[in-house]
Amino acid sequence: MSRPTHINLDFASLGIVLKARLLWDLNPELCQKFLETLPFTTIYSHTTASGQGMYAPTRVVGAVPAKHMLLTEMPHGTLTLSTDNYKTLGFFYGRITEPLPGFPPIAEVVDEDKPRMGQVGREVWLSNTVTHEPIAVTVTTA
Secondary structure (H helix, E strand, O other), X not given: OOOOOEEEEEEHHHOEEEXXXXXXXXXXXXXXXXXXXXXXXEEOEEOOOOEEEEEEEOOOOOOOOOOOOOHHHOOOOEEEEOOOOOOEEEEEEEEEOOOOOOOOEEEEEXXXXXXXXXXXXXXXXXXXXXXXXXXXXXXXXO
């Protein structure tokens, strides 16, 4: 049985779908646990003081062995998954200024979709700070 290599983040209200490559080589058990919850829809919130990052609640719960990275050292386009503390799907699309211990990386947006990450980030930031209109994302296998 083959395992999916990519996921889609569908921001339907923005007309944007971002494709991300799962990081099986880095966190295989976490990728598997994550895939077991797909598909799901959630709402992103944006950081307000620490840079270009967003986070969305998930139902992925349980301690899973995983490698972590400092948020300030993650490549732009990294998605993280916290299963034991914040229980969120993080999305770091640009510079992060707060050197938090970080969360386990689970996927990275493919290069051809990275130019649209800033637009998604700006819209989510505006939804949190100005419009208060939630921006949903549906996560599926690609």
